[in-house]
Each structure stands twice: as structure tokens, then as C-alpha cells.
Amino acid sequence: MKRIILGLALCLGLAASPAMAHFQLVHTPELALEQGGELHLSIVFTHPFDAGYTMDMETPEAFYLVSQRGDGEPRTTDLMSSLKPISWKSTTNTGKAFEAKVPVRSMGDHIFVLVPAPYYEKEEDAYIQQITKNIVNVAGMPGHWNEPLGLKAEIVPLDKPYALWTGNVFRGVVLSDGKPVPGAEIEVEYLNHEPLQNERAFAEKGAIEAPQAAFEVQTIFADENGVFTYGLPRAGYWGFAALGVGPDEEFNGKELSQDAVIWVKAVDMK
Structure with a gap:
């Protein structure tokens, strides 16, 4: 599914500009x-680079944590x-979202998985469902960060997503029902406006300014093995x-884009 809406602007003879990627x-x-x-998690469907229009979320289909028992x-x-x-x-509107406060006490990896309800995008007359992972580590003990969880749409990291220096590469493999997706299209976006969790808002000012709109959403493709x-x-x-x-291509009689999302964090060397 494309994330760029040009038709209306072209019909009206206006200068068209790309819509930000949904994340x-x-x-x-x-x-x-x-x-x-205790971790404070903010669960928002938005456009990360410009902190622009935030979409209303319905109650998710699933939200769970995969962590490690004492035996690993x-x-x-x-x-x-x-x-x-x-x-x-956001910087332009207020949308329905969720938050959660979750205790994590054991050492090792804690993999948060969200399966949101499909979101109806009126301008595309289609649905979007972004199955999302974020991985938190406690005390540096590695766990199951690089193992697939059997999600319908999933990015399995090939580098620790919580232990990346600025300038490192991040690699992942895209899976659909556990099978690699050759040539998968992947959008990459920087979280440019700090989430102010206690205020339930994005910071008004972003960390950087893009020289041109194409820089705000990067597009890359996986290789023949689904690796990027x-x-x-x-x-x-x-x-x-x-x-x-993802394998599901229709919801409520309309097209469904079932996407896989993962978040990683880079840290400066000091």
C-alpha cells in the first residue's frame, strides 16, 4: 500500500506534497x-518525523510481553x-491513543508486541494494521531478541535493537507468517519530536530539519532473503x-496493508 496521496492535489492543480509515513x-x-x-509506554499511531496528524486508535487486538523466566x-x-x-x-491535532505502565524486574530481554486494530484510512479507502515490536533489555543480559515470535508480519532483528551506537548499521529480516519476504519495501523514519509522556504530547520543536521532504521518510528494500x-x-x-x-490482505471488504514495525535506538559514544 502506498503512503503518498497525490490525486486530490493534482486534480485541484495544487502543489502536491508527500504525506508522512504512518508508524x-x-x-x-x-x-x-x-x-x-516500572516502564511507562506510550502507544500512539502517528507520523514520527514531523509529529503531524495523529490517527485515532481503537482497542488493540493484542498487547503482550515476551520475557525470560529464571531458566532462560x-x-x-x-x-x-x-x-x-x-x-x-501532536503538532496539528489530538488523537485517541493508549498508555500502559508495566513492571519489568527480571534481567534480560523484554519484547513488547502490539497487534492494533486495523485503521481505516479514508483517503486511500483501505485499512492499515501495523504489528509492532519494541525490545527493552535489563542489565545487559541478552535473551531472545533475535528469535521470531510467529507473528503474521514481523521484523526479526539481526543486531541488538537496544545496543546500537550512532553510526552502526541495523539489520533485520522481514517475515510473513514465519517466511522471509524477498524484496520487501521498508519505510524508515526518525522520531524527530520527543514524546513528552507526562504531558501526553510531542515536543513542538523537532531535533532536526530535513532539507527536502524526501529525506523525512527513507525507503529501502530487502534482498532476496528478506534481509535489509x-x-x-x-x-x-x-x-x-x-x-x-502480512498474509491478510482484506478487512471489512476493503484492502488491508498488514505491516511489520520495529523500533530501535542509537546512542552516541561519550
Whole structure:
């Protein structure tokens, strides 16, 4: 599914500008923690680079945590009851979103998985569903960060998404029902406006200015094995969305783009 709407502007003879990429955000400030504690997660469907129009979210289909038991094996915890509906303010509007406060106490990896309800995009007359992962690590003990979870649409990291220096590359493999997706189209976007969790809003001013609109949403493609590589030029959060890779192609009688999203964070060397 394309994320650029040009038709109306062209019909009206206006200068067309690209729409920002849709990204499902599951945000907590830090991904690499020295010790456990209560995590505050903001769950927002938005446009990360410009913090522009924020889409209304319905109750997700699933929200859960995959962490490690004492023996190192994965453990799944349903987090649906932790979701709290909120209003989130972008730079242009206020949209329906969610937040959750989740305790993480054990060492190792904590993989948050969100399966949102499909979102109806009126301008495209189609639905978008972005199945999203964000991985938090406690105390540096590695766990199951690079193992697939069996999601319909999934990006499995090939580099630790919580332990990336600025200038590192991030690699991932795009899966559809567990199978690699050759040539998958992936949008990459920088979280340019800081999420102010207590204010339930994005910061008004972004960290950087793009020299031209094409820089705001990067587009890359996976190779024949579904693997992609992207260099991280700046510290902060980066989102990767593999478009339309899931097996479900229709919802409520309309086209569905079932996307896979993962968030990673780059950190400056000091």
C-alpha cells in the first residue's frame, strides 16, 4: 500500500506534497536499562518525523510481553488489562491513543508486541494494521531478541535493537507468517519530536530539519532473503515499517496493508 496521496492535489492543480509515513509507536524512553522497574509506554499511531496528524486508535487486538523466566526460557504475559485510553497531542491535532505502565524486574530481554486494530484510512479507502515490536533489555543480559515470535508480519532483528551506537548499521529480516519476504519495501523514519509522556504530547520543536521532504521518510528494500541493512546516522529512535507483508490482505471488504514495525535506538559514544 502506498503512503503518498497525490490525486486530490493534482486534480485541484495544487502543489502536491508527500504525506508522512504512518508508524505505530510503542514508546518508552530507554531500551537499555541498568535495573528493572516500572516502564511507562506510550502507544500512539502517528507520523514520527514531523509529529503531524495523529490517527485515532481503537482497542488493540493484542498487547503482550515476551520475557525470560529464571531458566532462560521465554514467558508470555498478556498486557491488555494494563492499557489505558488517553488523548495524545501532536503538532496539528489530538488523537485517541493508549498508555500502559508495566513492571519489568527480571534481567534480560523484554519484547513488547502490539497487534492494533486495523485503521481505516479514508483517503486511500483501505485499512492499515501495523504489528509492532519494541525490545527493552535489563542489565545487559541478552535473551531472545533475535528469535521470531510467529507473528503474521514481523521484523526479526539481526543486531541488538537496544545496543546500537550512532553510526552502526541495523539489520533485520522481514517475515510473513514465519517466511522471509524477498524484496520487501521498508519505510524508515526518525522520531524527530520527543514524546513528552507526562504531558501526553510531542515536543513542538523537532531535533532536526530535513532539507527536502524526501529525506523525512527513507525507503529501502530487502534482498532476496528478506534481509535489509540501514545505517543509523543520528542518536535517537528509528522506526522500520515493512509494508503490506502480512498474509491478510482484506478487512471489512476493503484492502488491508498488514505491516511489520520495529523500533530501535542509537546512542552516541561519550
